[in-house]
Amino acid sequence: MERNLDIRLLRTFVMVSETGTVSRAADRLARTQAAVSMQLQRLELDLNAKLLLRSPKGVTLTDAGETFLAYARKTIALGEDMRRQLEGRxxxxxxxxxxxxxxxxxxxxxxxxxxxxxxxxxxxxxxxxxxxxxxxxxxxxxxxxxxxxxxxxxxxxxxxxxxQLIWCASRMMELEDGADLPLIIFEGSCAWQDKMLSVLAEKGIKWYSGCRVSSFAALISGLRAGLGVGLLLPEGLPSDCHNLQGQFNLPTAPIAxxxxxxxxxxxxxxxxxxxxxxxxx
CATH class of the missing domain: 3.40.190.10 (Periplasmic binding protein-like II)
Incomplete structure (x- = not known):
């Protein structure tokens, strides 16, 4: 017999997928890590699908998880919209x-x-x-x-x-394995950049400044011109650039x-x- 999915499980799954770790999601949801883990297990059991891959560094979505995330967000939004309409707001x-x-x-x-x-x-x-x-x-x-x-x-x-951010570069840009990595550097303070340089240092990847920018528009221009590698939200990836995740020994991109x-x-x-x-x- 099929069961309807509990909206609370959907909210937990969305929070874990967005934060990247069970512990951080538990803090945001004001629950214990054990309770969050049990909810995730129950959801995967209900769906008979593996949604998350777990590692010491956190969680990543499987293909099924990526698909389900979109439906979970829509379901939550529709439920909130229905409540507003019924209440006449x-x-x-x-x-x-x-x-x-x-x-x-x-x-x-x-x-x-x-x-x-x-x-x-x-x-x-x-x-x-x-x-x-x-x-x-x-x-x-x-x-x-x-x-x-x-x-x-x-x-x-x-x-x-x-x-989740992604590493990206122009499709015309040629990179060699083991060579120093040209980066597009944002002038001024930038939390994304601080995380980017930190994960590269942990991985022992050497880099140099391929281009310096002061705005998002300039960042996109630098990427498309092939001046260096940068970090973007997936939605911001230009059609003439590509996701470099898993290439050139790059570590997992940080979360914004x-x-x-x-x-x-x-x-x-x-x-x-x-x-x-x-x-x-």
Whole structure:
């Protein structure tokens, strides 16, 4: 006899897949690691499929896990949307949203488009900047929601978003095994870059600066021109570049973490968009 999937299991699976480790997911969910592990085992048993590969460094998704993750996110979002509709919460008004450029030009457009389809009376004012500037406009009450690097903000976020990064380079770029790796280096502070250099050092991979950039647009240009290897969110990978994971002895790319920050005493509209962003990402 087939059983319906428990929504709590879906939420746990999504959190583990986004954070990359059972321990970190357990902290975010305020549960024990043992409880999270048991939920994952139950989910795989219910589906009769292996969703995660476990290692001392964390977990990675299998092909079945990648497929199921998309369905899990949609199911969670639909359930939340149904609850809003049944409760008669018709949203309207304006939300000032600030977001780091990497997300604003990759994953955000489809998420916001989906939100606007469900709530056409909502007006969204979007600002894209670096994390330090976003933290300032939130503090100055010039933004209602900010998604930024937690390492560059002084307050605790209301929630987190975690995304797996990928190594990438131009398809025209020729790299030799064992040769020093040309990197695209971001000028200024960047948590992604700090993690990138750390994992390369752990692996003993030598590198040099192939290109220095100061914006996401410049990073994309440097990649496409074949000036070096960089880190991107999967959604931001240009068609003339490719994922280098598993090649040239590269270690697993780090995970990017973003904090979702909301204004003090947020109205319902702000709370709903913040929740929608968490589900959509």
């Amino acid at each position: 018709k949203l309207s008004g304006r939300v000032r949203l600030g977001m780091v450029e990497d997300l604003a030009v990759t994953r955000l457009p489809s998420v916001i488009a989906d939100f606007r389809r469900r709530h056409p009376s909502v007006e969204i004012e979007l600002t894209s900047s670096n994390s330090a500037d976003l933290a300032k406009i939130l503090y100055d009450e010039r933004a209602d929601i900010v998604v930024a690097d937690p390492a560059r903000c002084t307050v605790t976020p209301s929630s987190y978003l975690s995304r 973490e973003f904090g979702v920050y909301v204004s003090r005493n947020p109205p319902l509209l702000v709370q709903e968009l913040a929740a929608f962003l968490r589900a959509g990402f």
